[in-house]
Amino acid sequence: MSSRRLRAFKRWMSHQGIECSDALALKDSKQQGISVVALCDLHPNDVVATIPKSACLTIKTSGAREMIESAGLDGHLGLAAALMYEMSLGELSPWAGYLQLLPDKEEGVPLVWTLDEVDSMLCGTELHKTVNEDKALLYEDWKECIWPLATSAFDNLNMDFFGVEKYFAAKTLISSRMFEIDEFHGFGMVPLADLFNHKTGAEDVHFTLSPSLSDSESEKLVNTDSDEQCDSDATGSRGQASILPVIKNSDNNDDLGASLTTNLDDSTLLEMILVKDVRSGLEVFNTYGTLSNAALLHRYGFTEANNPYDIVNIDLELVWQSSLVLNTKRYIRSRVALWKRLDVENVRQDTEYFEISSDGEPEMELLVLLYILSLPEEFYYLLDHITSMGEALSKADVENLPKECSLVFGTRAETRKDLLNGSVCDALLSIANLRESFYKSGSLQDDVDRLKTCCPVLERKKYHSLMLLISERNILQKLRLYAAAAGKAKPLLN
Numbered sequence: 001m002s003s004r005r006l007r008a009f010k011r012w013m014s015h016q017g018i019e020c021s022d023a024l025a026l027k028d029s030k031q032q033g034i035s036v037v038a039l040c041d042l043h044p045n046d047v048v049a050t051i052p053k054s055a056c057l058t059i060k061t062s063g064a065r066e067m068i069e070s071a072g073l074d075g076h077l078g079l080a081a082a083l084m085y086e087m088s089l090g091e092l093s094p095w096a097g098y099l100q101l102l103p104d105k106e107e108g109v110p111l112v113w114t115l116d117e118v119d120s121m122l123c124g125t126e127l128h129k130t131v132n133e134d135k136a137l138l139y140e141d142w143k144e145c146i147w148p149l150a151t152s153a154f155d156n157l158n159m160d161f162f163g164v165e166k167y168f169a170a171k172t173l174i175s176s177r178m179f180e181i182d183e184f185h186g187f188g189m190v191p192l193a194d195l196f197n198h199k200t201g202a203e204d205v206h207f208t209l210s211p212s213l214s215d216s217e218s219e220k221l222v223n224t225d226s227d228e229q230c231d232s233d234a235t236g237s238r239g240q241a242s243i244l245p246v247i248k249n250s251d252n253n254d255d256l257g258a259s260l261t262t263n264l265d266d267s268t269l270l271e272m273i274l275v276k277d278v279r280s281g282l283e284v285f286n287t288y289g290t291l292s293n294a295a296l297l298h299r300y301g302f303t304e305a306n307n308p309y310d311i312v313n314i315d316l317e318l319v320w321q322s323s324l325v326l327n328t329k330r331y332i333r334s335r336v337a338l339w340k341r342l343d344v345e346n347v348r349q350d351t352e353y354f355e356i357s358s359d360g361e362p363e364m365e366l367l368v369l370l371y372i373l374s375l376p377e378e379f380y381y382l383l384d385h386i387t388s389m390g391e392a393l394s395k396a397d398v399e400n401l402p403k404e405c406s407l408v409f410g411t412r413a414e415t416r417k418d419l420l421n422g423s424v425c426d427a428l429l430s431i432a433n434l435r436e437s438f439y440k441s442g443s444l445q446d447d448v449d450r451l452k453t454c455c456p457v458l459e460r461k462k463y464h465s466l467m468l469l470i471s472e473r474n475i476l477q478k479l480r481l482y483a484a485a486a487g488k489a490k491p492l493l494n
């Protein structure tokens with residue numbers, strides 16, 4: 001028996017031409033929200049839903065389009081304004097039947113946690129600083145863009161829907177439900193497609209353009225993770241980029257707000273298509289990308305156990321701090337400068353952090369930097385001398401260098417092993433220990449015990465913040481083991 005809000009949503013879908021196969025059931029649970037379940041066995045290539053683009057809530061389709069575009073707002077900010085505008089219209093919004101299904105906010109997303117919750121539950125994790133920065137930056141966005149737009153451009157609006165709390169709430173809905181639709185529509189809320197829950201690397205459906213309209217049948221749209229809010233974060237986004245084929249829509253839609261069926265080309269359909277067998281009775285999952293637990297919590301408000309895409313980021317600043325125990329600031333500065341100069345592909349100029357993978361393996365760049373920090377003076381001066389001439393080194397030049405120097409140019413698999421001298425292994429250990437000292441929650445075992453008594457549904461914030469804490473600490477533990485094993489396996493070079 002479907003809930004009242006689901007029945008209203010289904011009626012709304014049929015008015016908008018959204019088709020949901022009878023083979024799917026939408027399940028509504030008060031505590032766990034909505035999920036999609038197979039009512040019979042499903043097979044690859046079964047199309048289980050079609051959604052006209054005109055039914056998606058985007059800047060272009062919203063009644064606030066003109067105001068938003070004249071104010072120069074686009075991207076996530078513009079979409080937030082569109083969503084808040086439509087919400088403020090209540091029953092008068094063409095999306096009322098969809099909006100009544102959405103929660104007020106995505107509670108699990110730390111952006112809407114209190115400052116105390118952020119400080120106590122995320123202390124020491126990837127997200128602590130990021131969320132505090134988000135809050136400050138988004139407050140500025142609201143003050144400079146959203147509030148002025150609401151007070152000047154929109155007439156007769158219920159201003160209660162445009163306060164800063166409503167903006168933060170809208171941002172959590174956008175970060176957890178938005179898709180990148182196409183070049184014309186940009187980002188948007190896609191009714192029905194946003195009801196599928198996520199499973200990492202094991203999804204059952206893909207969200208695509210209708211093959212009859214797209215250039216390639218494999219074009220796949222995913223909940224985008226090119227989040228402006230997340231661009232600068234270090235939360236381990238490795239999600240797939242959306243493919244953006246250009247669909248010919250008329251660009252001069254004059255009266256888009258009046259109804260969902262004006263001017264837009266309704267024939268441009270989005271599809272949900274099965275990519276594997278799903279047995280009757282099982283939940284049908286989508287994927288939001290291959291994301292670390294920090295990225296999942298940041299954008300969607302949950303984490304996953306045994307997430308193979310989990311990572312811990314080590315800030316360049318932390319490498320400095322741990323190196324300061326042995327070296328002067330001047331020494332570190334000159335070695336970091338050399339490391340940046342040696343950068344053939346020019347990626348190091350902007351490097352602010354290094355990834356440690358879920359199995360504890362440090363990124364090659366970190367090993368190269370630690371190796372340069374450990375280089376004896378004679379080799380440092382040699383490298384400093386040859387790189388300060390500003391000319392690119394040929395392969396032959398590199399091969400003629402002493403091995404201690406040529407290593408830093410290497411990309412061969414064995415270079416990783418060679419870089420792991422005693423000092424580098426020690427440095428990895430101190431980095432792991434320093435990073436670990438940021439947690440204020442006692443031992444890893446204490447956190448594991450606390451998780452055992454925590455309910456993922458009733459204590460959602462506590463549960464997922466503990467999951468993040470534990471998964472980060474496990475990775476740091478694996479980094480220690482990695483460094484210890486490498487240190488033992490290898491006689492020390494210096």
Ligand SMILES: C[S@@+](CC[C@H](N)C(=O)[O-])C[C@H]1O[C@@H](n2cnc3c(N)ncnc32)[C@H](O)[C@@H]1O
Binds near residue numbers: 176199
């Ligand atoms: C796109 S919506 C999916 C539909 C959602 N369950 C609903 O009630 O509308 C994304 C949200 O669903 C929840 N969610 C999705 N996948 C999840 C998972 N694997 N574990 C826990 N929560 C999940 C999170 O709250 C997330 O922010």
